[in-house]
Amino acid sequence: MAVNAEFQGILDALEDPRLLVRSDYTVAYANRAFRQRFGIDDFEGRKCHELVFHDLNPCGSCGRICPMDKSVFSRQVERALERELVPGGERFLELESVPVAAADGSPVYFMERIRIRDDAQNAALREGIVSRSPATRRVLNAIARVAALNVPVLFCGPGGCGKQSFTRFLHENSRRAVNALVKLDCTALTDERFEDELLGRPAKLGGSRTGGLASRPGGTLYFDEVSALTPGLQRRLLTLLESGFVREAGSAQSVALDWRVVCSTNAKDPDRLVESGVLREDLWLRLCVARIDVPPLKERREDIGELAELILRRTGDGESAEISPEVLAVLLKRSWPGNIRELECALMRAQLLAGGGKIRPADLEAARYSELSADDVCGDTLLEEESRWRGTRAGLARRMGLSERTLYRRLQEARELQQKKETEEK
Numbered sequence: 001m002a003v004n005a006e007f008q009g010i011l012d013a014l015e016d017p018r019l020l021v022r023s024d025y026t027v028a029y030a031n032r033a034f035r036q037r038f039g040i041d042d043f044e045g046r047k048c049h050e051l052v053f054h055d056l057n058p059c060g061s062c063g064r065i066c067p068m069d070k071s072v073f074s075r076q077v078e079r080a081l082e083r084e085l086v087p088g089g090e091r092f093l094e095l096e097s098v099p100v101a102a103a104d105g106s107p108v109y110f111m112e113r114i115r116i117r118d119d120a121q122n123a124a125l126r127e128g129i130v131s132r133s134p135a136t137r138r139v140l141n142a143i144a145r146v147a148a149l150n151v152p153v154l155f156c157g158p159g160g161c162g163k164q165s166f167t168r169f170l171h172e173n174s175r176r177a178v179n180a181l182v183k184l185d186c187t188a189l190t191d192e193r194f195e196d197e198l199l200g201r202p203a204k205l206g207g208s209r210t211g212g213l214a215s216r217p218g219g220t221l222y223f224d225e226v227s228a229l230t231p232g233l234q235r236r237l238l239t240l241l242e243s244g245f246v247r248e249a250g251s252a253q254s255v256a257l258d259w260r261v262v263c264s265t266n267a268k269d270p271d272r273l274v275e276s277g278v279l280r281e282d283l284w285l286r287l288c289v290a291r292i293d294v295p296p297l298k299e300r301r302e303d304i305g306e307l308a309e310l311i312l313r314r315t316g317d318g319e320s321a322e323i324s325p326e327v328l329a330v331l332l333k334r335s336w337p338g339n340i341r342e343l344e345c346a347l348m349r350a351q352l353l354a355g356g357g358k359i360r361p362a363d364l365e366a367a368r369y370s371e372l373s374a375d376d377v378c379g380d381t382l383l384e385e386e387s388r389w390r391g392t393r394a395g396l397a398r399r400m401g402l403s404e405r406t407l408y409r410r411l412q413e414a415r416e417l418q419q420k421k422e423t424e425e426k
């Protein structure tokens, strides 16, 4: 059955390349945008995998994900992201399949949209990731090697060095980019919250759970600060990694969870996490399959200038984003124990002091209480700062150049130490 002229006209009016495909992968129509973008006119009777990937075999039989195969079963819109090698590199194709149903609801065609993320789009994706230094480039290369695989990834590195940003980069460059990236903060994770997030919240009057991650598969699940997980949750995470299933406490039924797990830790010495009894060895071994160490900012000095300009562009009006060689020299001299987050805070404060004009070394000097924000500030200083602070804890964290979570942890440690000292003195 030929596609009628009216339908052809509608498809030709669409901006993105579209194919109208039958369930045996035969192309019924290729719209104008497809013909122009792929340089193909003789599409009649040819297969979609042949036109898009120059492959005589259907995508599903050679390791690629075919959204149409999924649509045949789900009868819903399905999406996938495919990586393709091209001369000089690789490109990503965003594929989408929409079933076009007959009056009785059975799909007659599948309308496929093929969107090519060209270089500019790839660059936009990478925007926000400065990678001038060899150390950062090593991290990006490591991510590129594991992005397409379905293995869990562990990022190790000090607070504020970019573990979460690199997780987003990994997600955006994986086949899961068309789905969600969800973060779970392990320092605040309880068994109940774990079940609510993954399996959904229980209905008020009994009945099954709804709205959990299990019901919208395909994304990336980021466990931030995995070493803060309770022993019980470590066991549940291990089961998830080994089996791909989650079980509600007290229930015999397991639920499949198709989410790729990424974890992070800012432990000073991650290799000692097992020895010191913080993490189970079996979980650590699983997580270490693809471990990526993110170096502190002081080992990525070549990034500092570009990072500073990026930060100023984000926060200012763009005019004052350029930094002078004198300001750069000051930035390069500092050790940035709070890493990029500390750099951000210092620059934002200096920007305020500069009153909208270009930052001068004097503004950076005046904004120097960032030195207090360092990870190596003693607990007593943190407690003192807290007692003087009149704003919110989030505000104090920003001022100190720490994440709110790190500040909370450091304050708690400092209080415990103070109490211990007081007890010993009595």
Ligand SMILES: Nc1ncnc2c1ncn2[C@@H]1O[C@H](COP(=O)(O)OP(=O)(O)OP(=O)(O)O)[C@@H](O)[C@H]1O
Binding pocket: 128, 129, 130, 131, 136, 157, 158, 159, 160, 161, 162, 163, 164, 165, 166, 224, 266, 307, 310, 340, 341, 344, 403, 406
């Ligand atoms: N390579 C980078 N290029 C540009 N900005 C970056 C880069 N890495 C991190 N940042 C910025 O630095 C800040 C801190 O990064 P991020 O939250 O990813 O660090 P983190 O290691 O996850 O911190 P924490 O362990 O405290 O949660 C963010 O505002 C982020 O946008």
